Amino acid sequence: xxxxxxxxxxxxxxxxxxxxxxxxxxxxxxxxxxxxxxxxxxxxxxxxxxxxxxxxxxxxxxxxxxxxxxxxxxxxxxxxxxxxxxxxxxxxxxxxxxxxxxxxxxxxxxxxxxxxxxxxxxxxxxxxxxxxxxxxxxxxxxxxxxxxxxxxxxxxxxxxxxxxxxxxxxxxxx
Numbered sequence: 001x002x003x004x005x006x007x008x009x010x011x012x013x014x015x016x017x018x019x020x021x022x023x024x025x026x027x028x029x030x031x032x033x034x035x036x037x038x039x040x041x042x043x044x045x046x047x048x049x050x051x052x053x054x055x056x057x058x059x060x061x062x063x064x065x066x067x068x069x070x071x072x073x074x075x076x077x078x079x080x081x082x083x084x085x086x087x088x089x090x091x092x093x094x095x096x097x098x099x100x101x102x103x104x105x106x107x108x109x110x111x112x113x114x115x116x117x118x119x120x121x122x123x124x125x126x127x128x129x130x131x132x133x134x135x136x137x138x139x140x141x142x143x144x145x146x147x148x149x150x151x152x153x154x155x156x157x158x159x160x161x162x163x164x165x166x167x168x169x170x171x172x173x174x
Contacts, residue, residue, distance in 0.1 A: 025090065026065070026090075031065065053080070054077060055167075057168075058072055058168045059159070063086035085114055086111065088125055089111070090132065
């Protein structure tokens with residue numbers, strides 16, 4: 001599945017921080033419902049992160065649809081970057097479009113999972129009934145019902161260049 005050309009039905013949501021690409025496959029999920037109402041998902045968390053943000057980089061992942069990107073990007077100093085990852089192809093494509101919708105230039109988004117060591121693992125992206133798992137996609141080690149895709153796994157130390165100084169680490173992962 002080519003992540004750069006992945007076509008999917010989506011809506012654009014907007015709130016006080018920016019615009020968000022919301023795949024229609026994810027409409028039953030909590031984050032898209034909040035965003036489509038014009039609200040902020042986890043507003044207290046975002047306010048805390050924005051207060052802690054400064055001249056140091058942020059690592060935040062899994063990205064899902066990039067629902068934290070506009071708020072965190074705007075809070076970074078000119079030289080700081082947001083490093084993120086999202087292994088689910090649909091979520092990665094949506095997060096990439098969120099970056100584009102907001103013209104965010106200080107975010108490095110990677111189509112990978114993070115783990116203890118580099119490699120490749122299967123990621124379950126849908127249930128047996130075909131329902132997209134969205135943010136609940138999970139790395140698996142054995143056969144499972146539903147759709148899986150192989151994803152690259154990297155370490156956090158390989159994800160963030162060694163010359164960057166990280167001040168905030170936020171991992172929303174399985």
